[in-house]
Amino acid sequence: MSARDLSVLLSVILIVAMLIIPFPGWLLSVLIIINISLALLVLLTSMNMSEPLQFSIFPSLLLLLTLFRLGLNVSTTRSILSKGEAGGVVETFGTFVVGGNVVVGMVVFLILIIIQFIVITKGSERVSEVAARFTLDAMPGKQMSIDADLNAGMISEHEARERREKIGREADFYGAMDGASKFVKGDAIAGIIIVIINLIFGIVIGMTQMGLSIADSANKFSLLTVGDGIVSQIPALLISTATGIVVTRAASDGNLGKDITSQLFAYPKMLYVTGATILLLGIFTPIGIVLTLPIGGLMIVGGYMISRTPQPDKDQLQELEEEIQTDEMKSPESVVNLLNVDPIEFEFGYGLIPLADSNQGGDLLDRIVMIRRQLAIELGLVIPVVRIRDNIQLQPNEYRLKIKGSEMARGELLLDHYLAMSPGIDDDSIEGIDTVEPSFGLPAKWITEDMKEQAEIFGYTVVDPPSVVSTHITEVIKGNAHELLGRQETKQLIDHIKESYPILVEEVTPNPLSVGEVQKVLGKLLRENVSIRNLPIIFETLADFGKVTSDTDLLAEYVRQALARQITNQYSSSNESLKVVTLSGKIEKLIADGIQQTEHGNYLSMDPTVSQSILESLASQVEQLSLMEQTPIVLCSPAVRMYVRQLTERYFPQIPILSYNELEANVEVQSVGVVNID
Secondary structure, three states: OOHHHHHHHHHHHHHHHHHHOOOOHHHHHHHHHHHHHHHHHHHHHHHOOOOHHHHOOHHHHHHHHHHHHHHHHHHHHHHHHHHOOOOHHHHHHHHHHOOOOHHHHHHHHHHHHHHHHHHHHHHHHHHHHHHHHHHHHHHHHHHHHHHHHHHOOOOOHHHHHHHHHHHHHHHHHHHHHHHHHHHHHHHHHHHHHHHHHHHHHHHHHHHHOOOOOHHHHHHHHHHHHHHHHHHHHHHHHHHHHHHHHHHHOOOOOOOHHHHHHHHHOOOHHHHHHHHHHHHHHHHHOOOOHHHHHHHHHHHHHHHHHHHHOOOOOHHHHHHHHHHHHHHHHHOHHHHHHOOOOOOEEEEEOHHHHHHHOHHHOOOHHHHHHHHHHHHHHHHOOOOOOEEEEEOOOOOOOEEEEEEOOEEEEEEEOOOOOEEEEOOOOOOOOOOOEEEEOOOOOOEEEEEOHHHHHHHHHOOOEEEOHHHHHHHHHHHHHHHOHHHHOOHHHHHHHHHHHHOOOHHHHHHHOOOOOOHHHHHHHHHHHHHOOOOOOOHHHHHHHHHHHOOOOOOHHHHHHHHHHHOHHHHHHHHOOOOOOEEEEEEOHHHHHHHHHOEEEEOOEEEEOOOHHHHHHHHHHHHHHHHHHHHOOOOOOEEEOOOOHHHHHHHHOOOOOOOOEEEHHHOOOOOOEEEEEEEOOO
């Protein structure tokens, strides 16, 4: 335990001791001076912070200082009533500060109580309540703003995390301040009650136990009571003022002293007006020029000195900023920054600016936030931030999506139209601009809002432009998710699972598999639209087979078989049989015979004529299933599955290739076609 921690614990123990153990007068005097010093330190600290979170410990500190002050009150009360003295500091405040006059002391004490209780404490309490309420109400908007900046690429993931944490700390701080301000209010009330108790019972004890007359007893205990009250209310007033400063700090560029001097004296001409007013007040009233001349003259001179100080105008500041930007562009670092390639970029023409501009009702940024969350759930991959920007080189209504600097998709939107996708049979009464749905290549039409209701009646699927582009973005990212998973992203996934399964991760990486080999296995799964969210099962499989083979293709096959339940649920529903296209035994034998084994892995080598025949037969089966409005799935034996995928990937990338070991035993499989060649 450090010395700082020990000192705080000893301070709390001291507070408890003051409530129980009688302290001598000299020790009470030391503690009273410490109390005043701490209160002054808290006040000065609150004045020198630029934002409330820089003094986030203030609510808890306020409680401890209040308890410390109340503990002192208990100790001094015990000493006053039992010994008729409470140390030199209390006696000094009772005699020297108030001049030994009990009435003056009582008036000063009451004024301090009124200032603290009615003015400062009441105002601080109200500000704390309003600040806490407004901070909680503003949290959703602030969170959405952070997500928007993150998706626009204006901030990084780390900066977004820091901002979210800051918002949470602000809510906690103002909520705590709302409750802590009640301590100050209760402390003021307790101070009044303690003074009344000391005064009444002190006079009684002085008469009955100390043998003093009523006059002597009243004089003695009144001075001690007033001294104790004032010596406790001064630090209480300082703490109350610090509370008010903390909860009223808003937008600031520096500490309170800097803000006051920079903002109060920002307009030197106002000092001329104020100084002249004070001088006129001395001339035309009985106050006299002798008193008002120094003050008014000081203000006029101060205004003149401030106005003589050169202030940079807006044009100079703008020129300075431009020079800085020019210097930055000339620096070597700026050229290096141009080499960075964003993982995902979404560019659009100027006609689609309302799509992303929240001031014009655009919600593209919010949709991309939801897309990233959706893909994290579906694929188990944290999609990088999507950089959104307008591009004047594109057509006004055109957009394109780039992944790692390469264009992956392009489309066109008509913001004042709706996209209507045909149900299969077009209706001539539905008029519009013929187009193709960008995500799935379906024939569609851009129709006006007047035709929307009629198109829905005839069975058309009608979608607004933001939904069209968000669906397109989703499908493109899903289809290229394996390219977004690099070694750095894989390391982040490994660190994430390591928090819950440290032993499992240690068995997989760095031995027997490196991060790069794990990344290849996960990339192969994503390439075939298999979610990697269930990392524990994936790593269990890699731990089992990683010591047997380092071939990432084989490891990916083992992982797919371990994810059989997930893959089965992905392609089959509980109340329907799984309709598949199978490979004939002849084709499977041809593929098995064409497997070439090398030291760098296995690959498929077949006669081009045979490969073409297999692909043509598969294309015929796929066409028949499409006419039946069924999704084609190819089922084959585990030994040739990945080679069938190699054969068909270029021509049928969307068709899932499954093996028998990747299906649950209880699923009903129905063969609706066989791929065969003569």
